[in-house]
Amino acid sequence: MILPQLPRFHHLSTIFSKSHFYLASSHFNLINPNPPAVKLARALFSSNLATVKPIPGSSSDLIDDAPVEIPLDKLFIPPETDVSGEDPSRLAARILKGSNIVLSRYARDAQVVQADYVKSSVRTEDCPDDGLPEFALVGRSNVGKSSLLNSLVKRKRLALTSKKPGKTQCINHFRINDNWYLVDLPGYGYASAPHELKKDWNKFTKDYFLNRSTLVSVFLLVDASLPPKQIDLDYASWLGQNQVPMTMVFTKCDKRKKKKNGGKRPEENIKEFQDLIQGFFETTPPWIMTSSVTNQGRDEILLHMAQLRNYWLKH
Secondary structure, eight states, X not given: OOOTTSOOOOOOGGGOOSOEEEEOSSXXXXXXXXXXXXXXXXXXXXXXXXXXXXXXXXXXXXXXXXXXXXXXXXXXXXXXXXXXXXXXXXXXXXXXXXBSBBOOTTOOSOOOOOEEEEEEESSGGGSOOSOOOEEEEEEBTTSSHHHHHHHHHTXXXXXXXXXXXXXXXXXXXXXXXXXXEEEEOOOBOOTTSOHHHHHHHHHHHHHHHHHOTTEEEEEEEEETTSOXXXXXXXXXXXXXXXXXXXXXXXXXXXXXXXXXTTTOOHHHHHHHHHHHHGGGOSSOOOEEEOBTTTTXXXXXXXXXXXXXXXXXXXX
């Protein structure tokens, strides 16, 4: 789903059959040895993807568990990305690791060079008015939102992390490279917060989603080490029903202790979550697997933000 001022992102699902990819933590492989021919036009991928430097010890160092299948028509294909018949390995090579996202020619200038706290607001109208594009991070309290923000900018304490959930109580803007914003929003579902405070958070957060004209996409954080929670499903469905652009960020993908995740791997919890929300979206939303412990997904999120941001700026 996307904002009204942007053309809808297409998945071109009519081109794909029911062939599947294997989804592991860090790579894709084709299951069907004779899949339909799929082609990515070379001209769409002429951008310099080397703007993001690989992080040692991130995705490639994760345990490679039994993969989960993902249908080709569940991929997120950005706008102006041509797909026609050729060797599917070309398509697989352009999928961000641990995600369903295909890279486009807009995936450039992704590296974070500078990050600065700007201001905190309790009303949408009090947010920065310089017209720069922004991405909002939101999720259930204790989902790892502040840790992810700090990982993205490579700063240990840019966003305050705390063992006590519910510390973020405002719309917090952080200016990145002096040309776009990361926005840290209050976590939801913190039972110990006073009722009136939770009501205020809910009101100004939803107002921000519906009325912030420079919002490119909401990044909804979901704990992948746990089975789907109803509160996360409700939040995702609300975003879908209100046509708010959304990318799902599955956190804590390094956690694989059966006692803490109901005996399921993060990949299984992710698939179950997606199955439960699919009815609220016309097309499959983009999603990325992450871990602030291993830095899995950091580079992938920045590349995804870059292609959305550059497309938004052009149009």
